[in-house]
Amino acid sequence: QYSTTGCSLTLHHTEKPKHEAICEYRPYSCPCPGTSCDWEGSLEAVMSHLMHAHKSITTLQGEDIIFLATDINLPGAVDWVMMQSCFGHHFMLVLKKQEKCEGHQQFFATVLLIGTRKQAESFQYRLELHGSCHRLTWEASPCSIHDGVAVAIRSSNCLVFDTATAHLFADNGNLGINVTISTC
Secondary structure, eight states: OOGGGTOOOOOOTTTHHHHHHHOTTSOEEOOOTTSOOOOEEOHHHHHHHHHHHOTTOEEEESSEEEEEEOOTTOSSOEEEEEEEEETTEEEEEEEEEEEEETTEEEEEEEEEESSOHHHHTTEEEEEEEEOSSOEEEEEEOOEETTTHHHHHHHTTOSEEEEHHHHHHHOBTTBEEEEEEEEEO
8 A cells, every 4th residue: 555655565465454554654643642633644744744733842952851841730631742853853752641540640751753663763762750869760762653652651661650759750730851862
């Protein structure tokens, strides 16, 4: 199905649907969580789409930045999104708050590369929460936006913490997460 965009595989018809679901040459969907955006396009068009259709997303330059999630006490499911540019690539930083069990909210923090799965393997990210006497750190390889936030959460490829932990590190309802991107 994606031969016109570069896929050169020839598969048996029974293998085709499975491959098409993960094919690197399929169109990219809008990676912005918490929105009902139906945009699809090429990898090269993703950043342009985000800058024009999702203007509230802040982009910071550099390998080491602070991702500030404001008003973490807002009720219900909430997504905080920010972009980080370094090493000639763009990374989407996501903090997602959602209810996992009755009344029990959890936070999920992850980094996605605006790029392919193969490109994502070239990077590592570190998320750190700092408190007066505490530190919580998570290190991993970013997922590609082809996989998305839901896959990162489902596969536990993210920093997970509960509301009590969030409050331990928060300052007046704002949570600062140090984000460091490095090459492998």
